[in-house]
Amino acid sequence: MRPRVRLPGPVRNLNLSRGTYMATVELRFSALPAHVRTARLVAAAVARQAGVDESVLDEVRLAVGEACSRAVSLHVRNGVAHPVRVRLTQQEKRFLIEVGDGVPTPVTSHADSSAAEALSLAAGANGSSGGEQTDDTMGLAVISGLVDDLVIGHDDDGGLIRMSWPIADPADIEL
């Protein structure tokens, strides 16, 4: 399935957060590594449009990529056929990104991943090639290090990573 971008409209079958704000863009893609780049590019473009500061767009791109890579990996490992869900929402003062996977088990095992944990896994130079746990832990360590406002939890459909960045006040933008 090719990536599909949904422009604002009725929210159906997407059980991500249902707050006051309608998603600016919703994206669903089959769990293929090739589509993660598309998700990164879309997220960065929408974040820029929403007014996220240029200096943090690299962080947005990386964090979304990590979250999507992790979701793809979970889908593949667990044989989940559902698409990975990405919801990009421009709120009044924040730009919210939610990445949902379809794996029902709540994400708790590596939710507290830290640089120290990633480092200890990486430093175990025993000749092995670095496995799924290393990638997973490293991915969450990167997200945790990049994003100040981060919630790793789950919704009815599976794991859910929610992160947000401030939006520049239009009054502060020099014309």
Place this chain on the structure above:
Amino acid sequence: MDLSLSTRSVGDRTVVEVGGEIDVYTAPKLREQLVELVNEGHYHLIVDMEGVDFLDSTGLGVLVGGLKRVRAHEGSLRLVCNQERILKIFRITGLTKVFPIHGSVDEAVAAND
């Protein structure tokens, strides 16, 4: 942007020049390259990342895997990188303590273990 890879020998070191994006889609190509080099007996590797536009944790995992492979043969894996946005990822994950990171290929070639 896809991943570009090229290798060359400098003394007893093998320089792997990487360009483009290293992510979950392209990282397997880098992994294959590193595995192939080690299997061919190249145990002192320098990965030149000056041409890398994007690096994620999958790429980090591949580099860690490469490091483990060369260490199994008492080898070394050094990185060349000056880009702050790439270096930041190594700092976040604490991997600056694992990889020697140099400012140039010449510096990496001259470094001793």
